[in-house]
Amino acid sequence: MAKRVGPVGNYLGNAFDDGVFDGVKKIIVSVQGSPYNCITMIKIEYEKDGKLESRQHGTVLGELKEFVVDHPNEYITSVGGSYDIVQTYYHTLLIKSLIFKTNTGRASPVLGGTTESGQPAGTEFTLEGQYGEKFLGFFGRSGQALDAIGAYLGPLGGNKGNKFDDGILDGVKKVTVAADQYSVTYIKIEYEDNGKVEVREHGTNRGELKEFSVNYPEDTIVAVGGSYNHIFTYDTTLITSLYFTTSKGYTSPLFGVAKGNEFELKGENGEKLRGFYGRGGTAIDAIGAHFGPLGGNKGNTFDDGVFDGVKKLTVGADEVSVTYIKIEYQKDGNVIVREHGTFNGILKEFSVNYPEDNIVAVGGSYNHIFKYDTTLITSLYFTTSKGFTSPLFGEKKGKDFELKGENGGKLLGLYGRDGTAIDAIGAHFETL
Template structure:
């Protein structure tokens, strides 16, 4: 089935941050939070090849009314959306004020208030299979993906009636190659899970106790880290973390064993081994029972299976016929490395890391971007205080965007571009203070960024308590802090200087960047 759909919209404003759920088989359920002001939040339950997948909540769930629209999918499906968008106050931000949903059986709504400029989907004979838009503390705008419902529903009904085998073909957004699904191998117990399809696998976390208790996978989605859910139970006695040198090391296939751990007990995955274009990791678990293997056929881009107290069965989504990178540079791995009673596989030794901060208040939610190779770009918004921050990191030559921390209200926006790796971020400084009228919360009022070449800022008003990380020698490789409606607090992950770190050219395999990096790490 063709997973690509036509896109329409979004209708409304473009404040906040952009979101895109992608394209699915159809929509099972819509949850809308609204008030007399407009639409505060929307969330979707999609269908993907018979599996339910919930989207993130788009907006803030702060409306006075909540509506749950459950559809009898696949016989009932969305065919149109319409509504109104406009400003709440004169000259204010544009948001979605009202929504009206139409299916092939009935209509739902309107939700919100029908004021402002009307919009509607200008197509017929098609079904809605995904949504995209912008959101902040409201649903700022909304758009849709559509495709012909005849083929979609017919295919879905055939799958249900014929029980089509588990191997099927789909496509990764942005990649023209086919994706094949294999498995799952193991028992029939537990509940179905499916992480979906990504562009690669970065990490796998396992817990074991006689069999595979749980698995959680960190994927790559076009350069961005995306964690899948934890599948399985708790209480595993052994913990394993497998870290791949993605994108230079790719997971190509898995092998393992399944069977019962006790007489007449449920069938579970007893052992698993991960194979890449460079090496194998495992076996993890007891290699006894019935063996399985996906064969070396491509690059693994997703996992699926069944889980309960254990992982009962497991399968993979594989990118078909992808050429893998040759092992043209030294293998930097020492395995295993013990770290807080956890066995970490495939992790190269790194220069010392340490943490500074966070400086600021105690409000908002705690966040931590983690550690990367360096910082390439910072997007900052401010009004009376720092409203939001978003960072583009470098991870072994690949750009990775962080989540948006805070909410970019009507404010000044700054784009700070760092000429990484020739220029590195070495420190931050700034001020935090109470913002009058904001429940006496201490928040970041100003911030300045210090690099090996220049100083950027200050951005905001330098009032209140001063803070600085510039007395620490090294480079910033990650940020952490707290945020809500503003940037409440900010801290940094620092890496000690490694000698002649800036003497080499850009990090790339073609210019020997990997060898240079390894030489610096190990000398």
């Protein structure tokens, strides 16, 4: 499963979603000059299973500029640029410029509107992963011009081997890893899901075998680190080492030998490891990780997805935990309501003056509730971009947390687990 970053821009135009490919080979943009100075079209040439596929969005209304990538040896790791109100397009916020960077350190020129000093004109943004992941596809909105853009990011390492994705499970109990003199060759993960042990294996068991056990659910893996390198013997890039760190501060032995580019995968706010994805065959070619919401592992999974913003939250809490949450989202001018948990206890609400103000942080606490023998969310609060903070819903008990996006990105949706109460919570934030 690929990770989404963005979108940035506005919510007009028609939505597009290219999905996920192996990588990007070329990008062509149409740049309309003065007085517009914005991007009106983007065309992406993707590679998928050795074949080229093109996707085009927007309208060709100006000069065409291109950026070529030497995929698979080179890949895009960052998309930046700027957006601003364009008065001559009905006072609409549009993407004014784009900049692409690759894993080799190479960058495109500024494609689009610039200032006199050559910098991107308008409000600047950057879309990138935390760990240098490669771009696999784009999504956004377009019509006469490019209204918004976001991207899908993929795992670290090489592009050979077979794709795998373990999905999202409750947590990890044990990891067994094999490595030879070249690379990590094999990984076996013992997950727990709904009280049962689920085993997944990837790669080929070759070399020295070591294991790392986790006292789950009291302790959870919160970081996956290691390295990857081009192996000239096989003419491919492979994962050369791996290690794992838990919420209680334990770190596994190093599996393999640290060679090449180092990385560390972890959630933005200490979320636990819920599953692996990547590529494997005779070795482990690439690896990525799913990190999940904070709190317990019982209840039913929910994910509201991504909306334009949040208008109001209503939260119920009793003497034990947060029991219920109702969110009024806005999407394309319409109000959409999502409810989770079971209403019990005191009900309070928090309204947001959207779109002038937005929620930028979700905080609270979670604790093991011995009465129910489970971990639950015990309190919640919300903070906005204008500095307003909601009342505290529930009582602060257990471990405190605060979820927020990078660079003040607004809350776009909640996810987590629920049943008779709110077991776990996570948040989707806009990437700026």
